[in-house]
Amino acid sequence: MGNQLTITLGGAAGQGLVTVSHLLLTSLARMGYRVFATQDYMSRVRGGHNFMRIHIARKQPRNAPDHANALLALDNRSVETHAASLRAPGVVILDPATVTARPPNGPLVIEAPLSTIAKTQGSKVYENSAALGALFAALGLPLEGAAKVFEDQFAKKSAKILADNLAAARAGFDAVRTRYPSPPAALWKPDGKRRALINGANAIGLGMIAAGLRFIAAYPMSPSTGIFTYVTARARELGVISEQAEDEVAALNMVIGASACGARAATTTSGGGLALMAEAVSLAGISEVPVTIANIMRPGPATGLPTRTGQEDLNFVLSIGHGEFPRFVFAPGSADEAYYTAGAAMNLAEKYQVPSFILGDQHLVDSYHTVDKLDTSKVKPVNYLLDPRKSTAPYLRYKLTNSGVSPRAYHGMTEAPFITDSHVHEENGHITEDPLLARKMAEKRFAKLKGMAKEKTGLPAWSGPKNAGVVFVCFGSVAGAARDAVDTLAAIGVKAAALCFNRVAPFPAAEAAKLLRGKRRIHVVENNIQGQFERLLIAHTGVKTSVPVRRYDGRPFDAAYLINALKETYRWRI
Amino acid sequence: MGNQLTITLGGAAGQGLVTVSHLLLTSLARMGYRVFATQDYMSRVRGGHNFMRIHIARKQPRNAPDHANALLALDNRSVETHAASLRAPGVVILDPATVTARPPNGPLVIEAPLSTIAKTQGSKVYENSAALGALFAALGLPLEGAAKVFEDQFAKKSAKILADNLAAARAGFDAVRTRYPSPPAALWKPDGKRRALINGANAIGLGMIAAGLRFIAAYPMSPSTGIFTYVTARARELGVISEQAEDEVAALNMVIGASACGARAATTTSGGGLALMAEAVSLAGISEVPVTIANIMRPGPATGLPTRTGQEDLNFVLSIGHGEFPRFVFAPGSADEAYYTAGAAMNLAEKYQVPSFILGDQHLVDSYHTVDKLDTSKVKPVNYLLDPRKSTAPYLRYKLTNSGVSPRAYHGMTEAPFITDSHVHEENGHITEDPLLARKMAEKRFAKLKGMAKEKTGLPAWSGPKNAGVVFVCFGSVAGAARDAVDTLAAIGVKAAALCFNRVAPFPAAEAAKLLRGKRRIHVVENNIQGQFERLLIAHTGVKTSVPVRRYDGRPFDAAYLINALKETYRWRI
Amino acid sequence: MADIADIHYAGELAWCPGCGDFQILKSVEKAIAALGRKPHETLLVSGIGQAAKLPHYVRVNGFNGLHGRALPAAFGAKVANEALDVIVASGDGDLYGEGGNHFIHTVRRNIDITVVAHNNGVYGLTKGQASPTADMGFVSPTQPHGVIMTPLNPVTLAISLGAAFVARSFSKDIDFTAALIVEAVKTPGFALIDVLQPCVSFNKVNTYQWYGERAYKLDATHNPADLGAALAKAAEWGERIPLGVLYKNPRATYMDHQRAPGSPPLCRAAPAPEQVEALAREFC
Amino acid sequence: MADIADIHYAGELAWCPGCGDFQILKSVEKAIAALGRKPHETLLVSGIGQAAKLPHYVRVNGFNGLHGRALPAAFGAKVANEALDVIVASGDGDLYGEGGNHFIHTVRRNIDITVVAHNNGVYGLTKGQASPTADMGFVSPTQPHGVIMTPLNPVTLAISLGAAFVARSFSKDIDFTAALIVEAVKTPGFALIDVLQPCVSFNKVNTYQWYGERAYKLDATHNPADLGAALAKAAEWGERIPLGVLYKNPRATYMDHQRAPGSPPLCRAAPAPEQVEALAREFC
């Protein structure tokens, strides 16, 4: 019974993996465990091989390792793929009636008659609950820990369904407990503090709502769809309108139209969809209509690897849209951070009247982790509209100001009509071709950068000792692996640190340079082949970097990956 | 009678400016003058104020200055806008019947009864020819110099139309000659060598055709449309198919489909249209289908200044498309260079199976200049398709090779069918989610960079003395102004040089670093506010730059602009 | 209450003399005045093109967005601020070419907006290329051998997609167009008025005279509620071209489906902190 | 001459057991075999989605491009290499949603390709959101209160745009679909076969049973040359759903307009250096 345990749940798409994982994760969070769970799934609805990896640790984990201690195998392929690499104690739970493969050596195989139990309960769907029961027994958890979760999940369907699921879970539990009275993969006693369980998708959705989202338009695209469905499921009760657009071009233009007319608005997409929004991003830029765009990355180019993770769109987002205009780009490092970031991104879009990007990836949005508390008081819609009582006639929508920010009304807000325009325009929004005005309007837009750069949201965060010799530098969701690597190295006496960037535009150059001053062993870790973030860092700070760590196979980093990449260089004995 | 003379022809859209300018330019080129002409026009079909500025010089001019010596004013606004800034000899030609404005002081006003002459000939359209005659007289040119041009222009309409135009020209000529027997803005005698007159749009179109273009699909958009119409007008006789697509998304996808099936294919667009092509660029990247994209820049964001010039899309083009893939980006500096570049861009797209961009701007495509000869032998379609006799089964469209380039067939070319695919794929084009293959395929694509970087097309070109103290660095069409500035400075004994970049991706880092080694006074000149090229140069070479010269009001540079920007700094007495 | 003087724009109009766009502008002005709302209660939306300059020429709210994207912007605008009369005035290239996909799906949404399509058969602003409504054989710089695509009939398309209100007009008849716009704005749901608009600079086929010889007004014998009759009239083109209300298909609008009657417009509604709190609790 | 064995793909098919896509795949295989060309003489084109995986599952040429962009790619392909039989097999979201604009304008172009639309009413690959053909009220994760847009009727749309060949089929009837594909490929010009395809994972409304109870085959009394009859049959939906060839509108194809009969395909033609030389001389 150490300080951590990792469980892989594997099976084909459609086998109920999501249900079992969800029941397990929620139960663990409620019992007071700290977890981090990643999802690995193929681009198909049935079949293939998917898995969820759940990491449970005494200290809040920020990532899951690439290996596990226990495996729930719903099919043969899961055994074949995962059993050989299991670490101690090495437990495989499977149903001998459906899973015939056996690991060559090592792991303890716990045979649980899941299908038989389900049959007894009258339907194949009960296999999931039976599996959960079996897992509980193997982990030495009291089945009561899942009772409330079952209730929440099944009671709304019917009392019988709830009872049958509970019975199936009990049967699964008993089947294992009877044969292994001492749990083979026992967990420690949790602290009993009920924790919240969030994933990045829900966190971003909630952050947007908390910051006053009134309208969302999007076109489905993995891995961004989760944010859209999260908001949509709750839209009507919140008075939010959610629209599935005919394409991404429409989605962002709808959002711009809505925002110009007073509804805080956002869209969600992934690379290929973002590409289709490029022109509208530029429209938001010149028309100075606030919009928030959550772009959730997956590997490209084109269709690429639709359900996997990558950080390949950094340069694209930094320069998307023809012509020149400032923008915010935020890349939160974890689901809880994503909540605050999404809220701030929405407010900052309004404050500066610029496009604001939330640059996530599949690893961020599909991974779950526990949090002690989401502080909802920290995200509120801040009103940046002009005060009509203070406004003087004529109302100039694009008034030239020192800050670059003009007083903003929405169409119909006051008695003064105005024009939202896509050309180079006069202060009142009318088309102009005057060279002087063209120059002034460009300078006005870029004057905003001064204020934007001073904002405190998403400044780079240092983890680890100040005097660390080795520094992992990263942006976005790689933060989890980098921070876990720092902890792992600390345990063997290596002083390493992680510098994790969230805001990447405007780039926090001064802060970055200060934090990295004098550091010689800077390793930029990123999920792409070109080293996009590394180039950005160097361009803005002039720092000298050392061996980079890059991964571009669609899979997320884990701490071991970082450490292994540099093990030789530094002769770490680990 | 100096070494150069500049003429402004001004009027409202629809007044015949284009016709007069065209007649004049063609006549000058045929007589053996060297000219450079820029166009300044508004985004409207009738009215407003447009002008053409024609610079004639003994040495081939590469740009036109921002002022003139003579003015043909077709309306009052032309007098108001241009007459005050005329330099010696300062001549204004106008028709007193239609133009009532008079310059406050200075210039000689030549009143030519253009409308009366036209009326005598029976139609208002003859005003253009009358104006040309008047210009000829003022410039001291023999009217015979225009005879053949008139024939080419009007004979196909009817013998009468030709005769009437000639008569109108003669009358215009005589009206001026009678009152000013000694031509007030006399030109030197030309060398008699008949020269070709090209603009960037036609040059790019011809370059594409020479390199084997078979299919072009585009959606009209200023300032790119000229290329598309140039090709389209000649398509049928050449066996080329030209298609006006329903939108830019369609255009590039059509081009990719055609290229995958064996027709060399290209598209033309400008910023907003390019934005809509972003996803398809990414498709070309992963499917490794060769495509050529001429993106002709105008100022943005969004609709921006539709008919004006800018260099704001550099970063966008360098990173357009989600995911990562190599690309060529060429930015030719003049129309003749654009011809060779366009041809090479097409061939190199085929050679490396990558997207190849021609990054022009309004100044490049709409400006005319004379050339001694377009060497058509230098642009030929080079065949890079696999040799079916040497191909071995199974045919692997995405075969992993050291160069990153796989043997390419088009669909139907050989008896081996294959798949062109947008996902991460196996060598045979089938979808894969395998991490190892994903990594290898990314590395394969980037392996091409090595060969691409070694290509000789579009390497930076040095103009001026090697030991120049001051260096203007630029890309694309700014080359003209930069080179003219070097000459102007040389005339006052200042040793300046221009380093003009054409290929910007892969960036010729080694060449650039070598050329700039030891230079301390590096001034990057570019048509944007952010200094996009300057950042790129620094990122790739680490050179230290001095005060930049940036213009972002939609207007092109001229030599004086560059010199004025640095005059104080260097105390140039000019 | 606005009258024409309140909303009339006195600046320069960047159209060619004689262009049908001037007439459509007058119709739009008249219609807005007739509708009697205050200037800030109307929003004119457009894409890019000659027609699309129109919002700059009326002193109400204007949204001049991207080429082809007038409809999604107008949809977003109406959803955000239902209190606005949202009128789209844009070109045929804009609405049926670049923006064709939005046209189809905006009709399906039945959002309560009125679309005034300046149908001139060409891309005017980019100098005369054929638009989707150009007839076969129409010669242009990009169709030097003539158009070889069958023309798109916007009214047929809108009717077959089930639009709530479909009409055709001719720009020359300013009052007729104005009256159609008024009716369209008053009709709940998506309304299209396809206005035949001569482009004097580039369309030398579909001229004032050409339309003048062909256009006629539908009379009371036409029943706009009859789909078959509407389709038949919509298809009439060539020798005779009917003007007027072709089709009416009253049905619930997008906002009818979305919200209870009387809900405040989105732009005025605020999220409740308790609701956010409750959502956060769902994660526990 | 290919027979099924030559083109049959033996690898794994990534569809859900029971999906109608398997049936459509069989129909496509059969049709290609029946058309009797060599494997490299056919090109299957698709966008992205479940249906769009189809080109990977037949051993002829495949072009699997972007979501929504099958039609422009197929157009380019056919123009470049006329010798190919170009068949598009893609989803309803792909063809009528994301790709709606291309659908309209490709029909207008009358390029000689055949489109097999897998119409399942949902976005299958992205897990069941409503597609443009979903009926009002259809509930999905992104339409939790049901679809509120009127459904797009693809066959009505294609007919009103003047498509050369418009048919509807039901995936279950493999031979019937195969025969329609053969006829469509043989018909010059743009052909649409909208195939009703049950999605067993996400569409719990339009199931095999639902279609089974409604679908019937058109008989000889239906005259596909009669536009009115075609539109009437196309509109039939709900109680009874007609299958078969709804509409035929023979007319010159895109390539007929572009080139003289017998011209070599573009991909085989080379530019003549003298022609380039002549063009260069135009500048002098």
Ligand SMILES: Cc1ncc(C[n+]2csc(CCOP(=O)(O)OP(=O)(O)O)c2C)c(N)n1
């Ligand atoms: C994305 C994009 N593509 C192309 C253009 C260039 N463009 C501007 S207006 C226009 C066509 C306008 O035609 P239409 O909508 O019919 O308006 P009209 O000028 O005829 O009134 C085009 C192609 C553009 N602005 N944006």
Ligand SMILES: Cc1ncc(C[n+]2csc(CCOP(=O)(O)OP(=O)(O)O)c2C)c(N)n1
């Ligand atoms: C530009 C873009 N937007 C969104 C997606 C995500 N996406 C993939 S398939 C699909 C829908 C597929 O629906 P359909 O075409 O009906 O095919 P089906 O899966 O139902 O067979 C979507 C939205 C994408 N790949 N590209």
Ligand code: SF4
């Ligand atoms: S080009 Fe045509 S549509 Fe445009 S303003 Fe002139 S006449 Fe009107």
Ligand code: SF4
């Ligand atoms: S999700 Fe639906 S359409 Fe996709 S494979 Fe499964 S059953 Fe077929």
Ligand SMILES: [Mg+2]
């Ligand atoms: Mg038009």
Ligand SMILES: [Mg+2]
């Ligand atoms: Mg579908």
